[in-house]
Amino acid sequence: MDIATINALPCEEFVKIFDNVIVKCPLIAAAVWPRRPFKDLIAFEEAISEFIDSLPDSGKEGLLRCFKALAGKEFQNGTLSRESDEEQKAAGMDVLNSNEVSHMARLNEEYQQRFGFPFVICSRMHNKVSIFNQLLVSCQNERTVERARAIKEAKKICHLRLQRLVLSD
Amino acid sequence: MDIATINALPCEEFVKIFDNVIVKCPLIAAAVWPRRPFKDLIAFEEAISEFIDSLPDSGKEGLLRCFKALAGKEFQNGTLSRESDEEQKAAGMDVLNSNEVSHMARLNEEYQQRFGFPFVICSRMHNKVSIFNQLLVSCQNERTVERARAIKEAKKICHLRLQRLVLSD
Numbered sequence: 001m002d003i004a005t006i007n008a009l010p011c012e013e014f015v016k017i018f019d020n021v022i023v024k025c026p027l028i029a030a031a032v033w034p035r036r037p038f039k040d041l042i043a044f045e046e047a048i049s050e051f052i053d054s055l056p057d058s059g060k061e062g063l064l065r066c067f068k069a070l071a072g073k074e075f076q077n078g079t080l081s082r083e084s085d086e087e088q089k090a091a092g093m094d095v096l097n098s099n100e101v102s103h104m105a106r107l108n109e110e111y112q113q114r115f116g117f118p119f120v121i122c123s124r125m126h127n128k129v130s131i132f133n134q135l136l137v138s139c140q141n142e143r144t145v146e147r148a149r150a151i152k153e154a155k156k157i158c159h160l161r162l163q164r165l166v167l168s169d
Numbered sequence: 170m171d172i173a174t175i176n177a178l179p180c181e182e183f184v185k186i187f188d189n190v191i192v193k194c195p196l197i198a199a200a201v202w203p204r205r206p207f208k209d210l211i212a213f214e215e216a217i218s219e220f221i222d223s224l225p226d227s228g229k230e231g232l233l234r235c236f237k238a239l240a241g242k243e244f245q246n247g248t249l250s251r252e253s254d255e256e257q258k259a260a261g262m263d264v265l266n267s268n269e270v271s272h273m274a275r276l277n278e279e280y281q282q283r284f285g286f287p288f289v290i291c292s293r294m295h296n297k298v299s300i301f302n303q304l305l306v307s308c309q310n311e312r313t314v315e316r317a318r319a320i321k322e323a324k325k326i327c328h329l330r331l332q333r334l335v336l337s338d
Binding site: 011015023024025026027028029030031032033034051054055056058059061062063065066116 | 180184192193194195196197198199200201202203220223224225227228230231232234235285
């Protein structure tokens with residue numbers, strides 16, 4: 001799909017195609033739709049990024065709450081979106097041993113209790129070890145620091161999903 | 170479902186139950202979830218309303234773009250959500266004659282061209298005549314006036330959906 005094709009999409013089509021580059025949240029794709037025509041994919045991504053930045057903190061946290069826990073119940077049950085499932089597998093979440101699964105579950109629970117949103121990380125850019133390390137660090141972070149880190153990761157996930165969706169087509 | 174039950178819901182359940190009180194937009198339900206415990210249904214509604222007000226204008230318009238056109242293609246094809254479908258029928262959108270259908274389509278198109286989002290109205294509080302009248306008036310409105318009117322209507326739709334969902338249960 002080239003940028004001219006993207007720029008020509010009516011809103012409904014645009015939202016249908018791009019809603020899961022950012023956790024099946026149609027409002028976000030619908031909000032950036034009138035920013036077309038985009039010069040290129042980078043400009044499209046920047047429009048999404050700027051929109052996310054323009055959300056109030058409650059909205060940023062709402063967005064984070066739409067992500068699913070790493071190696072969590074939905075991953076175990078195979079009920080994640082295809083994109084999420086592949087991303088978690090890319091970071092080795094499918095080959096954790098049972099100790100690692102329960103360690104991850106404990107840390108995720110601690111994190112969720114502390115911040116009220118799940119731990120978000122761009123797992124395609126990580127592996128098991130770096131994910132555990134970041135989760136341990138994040139559990140000690142201040143809320144504002146952690147929210148900003150998580151939003152950055154959400155944008156990285158969006159970047160890679162967009163690349164795969166547009167360039168692989 | 171009473172307010173104590175709502176207040177006890179974990180985030181995922183809460184989002185699953187309430188995302189279509191506001192056009193299947195999980196971010197909104199997820200953003201108000203930490204505002205629990207709500208004193209009553211009114212307080213819950215107020216939290217949603219305040220969150221919508223806190224969105225940037227681009228986000229408010231993104232939200233409006235998630236609504237489907239009145240008597241539009243999706244209504245004709247029966248692919249709306251159950252809630253939307255029932256609401257449109259309550260205002261008589263299923264008994265328009267062919268002249269009325271094409272008149273509605275023309276006005277919707279004119280509106281969409283002018284504002285870049287579809288005409289939104291709480292159809293349960295209207296009938297065919299008052300909808301046509303409002304659509305004619307709205308097509309002449311300034312953008313800021315029209316966005317504010319449409320957001321008010323979106324909140325009325327949310328109010329009625331919430332009432333039906335919670336009180337009928």
